[in-house]
Amino acid sequence: MLETPLLAAFLAFCRIGGCFMVMPGLASARVPLQVRLFAAVAASLALLVHLWDLIAPHVSTKPGPLLILIASELAIGALIGLVARLYLLALQFIGSAMSMMTGFGMNGGATIEENEQQPALGAIISFSALMLLFVLDFHHEIIRALVASYRLAPIESLFDPRSALTDITDTLSDSFFVMIRLGSPFIAYAILVNLAIGFVNKLTPQIPVYFISLPFVITGGLILLYFAIGSLLGLFADAFFPLFSGT
Structure with missing residues (x-):
């Protein structure tokens, strides 16, 4: 009978497609829907x-149990992709914060990922980090995690909301640190430079030092980024794989 192979393939597609639906890079708005499919x-x-x-062995042809399996597989796949996406969203957040701290946060521009x-x-930081992850084959790590998930979360055990909430909480906590x-x-640069500018402005109240200091703040931020971007992306990539493997 073709019914069992077709249903098994569809259940596998539910978990894998649910992961691909939210994983960073492939789920980007710039990737056509047909390519993702x-x-x-x-x-x-x-x-x-x-x-x-x-x-x-766990495929059911009855509509009720089959719908439960489909919903469970979609949720498990989406959770695996969401773990990786939350980590990249955390980088986008700190990237926006770094832009504001260095004087670049006033005008928003077009993005590649969102x-x-x-x-x-x-x-620039978000796209560079995403490109670095693809260079380091992070998509292979996600496929590895999908294969391992069938042993950690078997299809017959269904989706566990408590375990999923724990994984998301741990991911958010680790990503934050x-x-x-x-x-x-x-952060240290922003505190020091704004404190120094504030002192200078108090010493010379006749001159609007704070308003003419923006080019100097931007220049200092760019110099700091020039020396820090390599280490920043390296630490980001090094922390991704242990975090994602732990799921």
């Missing part, structure tokens, strides 16, 4: 050969 279908068919024994406007400096480390030089 075909990538998910191709990955599902390729992995189904290796996951057949873990999926096929539809929302983002400061130019934050967009990593991003604080990455943005700490710019």
Whole structure:
């Protein structure tokens, strides 16, 4: 019968497609919907050969149990992709904060990953980090996590909201500490430079020092970024894989 293989392939597509739907890079607004669909279908068919024994025995032809399995597989796949996306969103947040600290946060510009406007400096950092992750084959890590998820979260055990909430909370917590480390030089720079400008403005109230200091603040921020961008992206990539592997 073709019913069981088709349902097994569709259940595999639900988990893998749910992950591809929200994972960074592939779920970008700049990637056509057809490309995402075909990538998910191709990955599902390729992995189904290796996951057949873990999926096929639990396929149900009854509408009620089948709908529950479909919803569970979509939720599990979306959770795996969301873990990676939350980490990149944390970088976008600290990138926007760094833009404001260095004087670049006034005007938003077009972004590559999202539809929302983002400061130019934050967009450069976010896109560079995403490109670095693809160079380091982070998409292979996600596919590895999808394969491992069938043993950690078997198809018959269904979606566990408590475990999912724990994973999301741990991801947000770890991402926060990593991003604080990455943005700490710019936070210290913003505090020191604004404090110095404030003192100078108090000493010479006749001159609007604070309003003419923006070019100097931007120049100092660019110099700091020039020396820090390599270490920043390296620390970002080094912290991604242990964080994602832990899920």
